[in-house]
Amino acid sequence: MHGLINRAVQCFVTDSYGSDKWVEATRVADLSFVEFEAMLVYDDDMTPRLLDAVSKVLGRPRDEVMEDIGTYLVSHPNVEALRRLLRFGGVSFVEFLHSLDDLPDRARLAVSDLNLPRIELRDHSPSQFSLICESPVAGYGHVMMGVLRAMADDYGALALLEHTGAGQGKETISITLIETEFAEGRTFDLGARAG
């Protein structure tokens, strides 16, 4: 699994719960180090072990932790660069939803060896969608739930999200759009760079 993904887990735990919890998690996961390098690639089996360890150390269900990771990735100031990159996907939440099919390709354009799971948006009506995520790591759908929840806030849209189950290596999220301009949302200035 790419270092960026493992590093995201590390930053989430460190920024939200402190470095002591992170060091403990690396010990529970039986890692021989505490710092992931964002630009290196690690063994695939390390990531699920790490997620289980984080869940154990924090005393919270793994699905819940994974959703929080998704929310963290979009909303925490330390990872503002990522929110900006996602916002390039569209000018409205619906446009953003439609850009998700391209997400793995967009990621690969930025970092050529970063392979994100495939995701596919199906629209059933103008306000009803489902997102089908490939999940090489169980719970990836929950990460996407967190991302979507935070992005809806970012765009000022009101949406109901529900994880409707997993099977055959895929997870499904049902999205009901209640209102597209529910709140102000955060601004997205094309020219501003995340510092």
Added chain:
Amino acid sequence: MSGVAHMQETMDILCPMHVVLSRTGHVIHAGPTVQKLRPGTAMMGRRFLEIFDLKRPRAITNMDGLRSIAGTKLHLQLRDAPNTEIKGVLVPGPGDGECIVNLSFGISVVDAVTEYALTSADFAATDLTIEMLYLVEAKSAAMDASRKLNLRLQGAMIAAEEQAFTDTLTGLKNRRAMDHVLARHAQWETRFGLMQVDLDWFKAVNDTLGHAAGDHVLQTVARVMVEETRETDTVCRVGGDEFVIILPYAKGSDAMESIALRIIERLTRPIPFQGEICQISASIGTAIYEPESGETMAQVLDNADVALYASKHGGRGRQTVYTEALRTQSQNLAPPTGRPTVDSD
């Protein structure tokens, strides 16, 4: 809706950065994004070449000239600040003698979006500008992460190099470090004192009390020598129980002698180890390097060795400063008996 109005609307969607010029070269329509370049002043009615300076092709000053280069790439620059550089292409327009010029930011787009507060809506849906901005930002972030990794790796490399200059048991510099320090002093022509320190009775400690005791003694010895020298001095462990101390800007034989005596005095004190007492001493030979002497570092080391042998022959636990005269006593030119090689005392 008239045909012209319809066409303008179409063009505003397809090419929001186009202008339509009259036969006389005045702007008769400006696309919505072009107008954003100069929000304060209307472009309509102004001469195109008054707003834009045509950098290339050169020497075109009027509408006839512009019409003659239809279809070629134009390099333009706004005449007043901010002087954004803009690319363009001109084609014949709908009316007689009219022209359409489509514009684009080219490489200046990254600055332009900030300068003119542009949003996605200012670019045509098919325009790749947004994707390009995404890429610029994504690549900068990735590059930043790579640079940080490189810095950390460089730090690790320096640490590894540092370790390679260090004797792991005592934390003193090793022989390799000593060679570097000597070479540097030779290059800088620093006068320095060089002490060869050889432990006495160390082998007995190792043999009777074991290697753990030996290691403890070596660590204690290292600490003493560091304590008894200045920070600018270099203490190296160059063999099992052999040490070299380099003392830059050495004052003279007297100063060297008193440092050596102090070290011997402290090393002669009993060293307790797990209920046992380790008793050692040290012999020291000192040489002073005078840059004007033209001596090589090998010669300086050899001089200190001769002085060291003199100390050993003299009964150990003593110090000698090198003089030419020592070489006249042949015993000083070889290690004392029972000490066949330098490394296996």
